Amino acid sequence: MSDIEELQRRITAAMDQIAFGVDRIAAKPAAPDPDTLQQLEDERTANAQLQERVRGLRTKSEAEQAQLRAALDEAEARMAQLDIELQRVRRANAQLADACAALREANTEGVGEPHLINKAMLAELEGLRAARAADVAEASVILASLQPLIDQSSPAAEDS
Incomplete structure (x- = not known):
């Protein structure tokens, strides 16, 4: 019987230690x-660091987009100017053709009219x-189109 009492006492002591440990763990917040x-x-x-890099890349991208928009606007302006000049050439050529036709008609009639000659010369000069x-x-x-290629090749030529 003493063995049973001894075992019971040891089991009770172990249970008390477990309860004490559980209370201590529960009372102490987990670090x-x-x-x-x-x-x-x-x-x-x-x-x-990644957020800072994203901000930097976004800023760089926006700057590059602004440059591209400016270049596109400039190219469109150059093309519009070219179109205006080509229309001017067409008008001048049409005036010249009209003046030449009037001169030919005056020549076939045998009448040389100085104002027709002056008009034809002015039309030719305008043309x-x-x-x-x-x-x-x-x-x-053309130069505006080639400039980016020249700019890209310049650093490579300087490095050689």
Whole structure:
């Protein structure tokens, strides 16, 4: 019987120790693991760095878009100027054709009219001016198109 009492006493003592340990665990708040805290802080730092990079990339992208829009607007303006000059050439050529037709008609009748000759010469001069302006506008468009290629190749040539 003494063995039973001894075993009962040991079981009661073990149960008391378990209850005391459970009470102590329940009363004490669980502290986070220092490794987990360090990993969390590292992740926060990495997240902040990534957010900063995203902000920088967004700013750079917006700046590049603004430059592209400006270049596009400039190209459209050059093309509009070229179109205006080509229309001027067409009008001048139409005037020249009309003046030449009037001169031919006056020649067939045997009447040389000085004002028709002057009108034809003025139309021809206007046609030449318009053709030159169209050439200048076209050259401007071509140069504007080639400039980015020249800019890209310049650093490569300097490095060689």
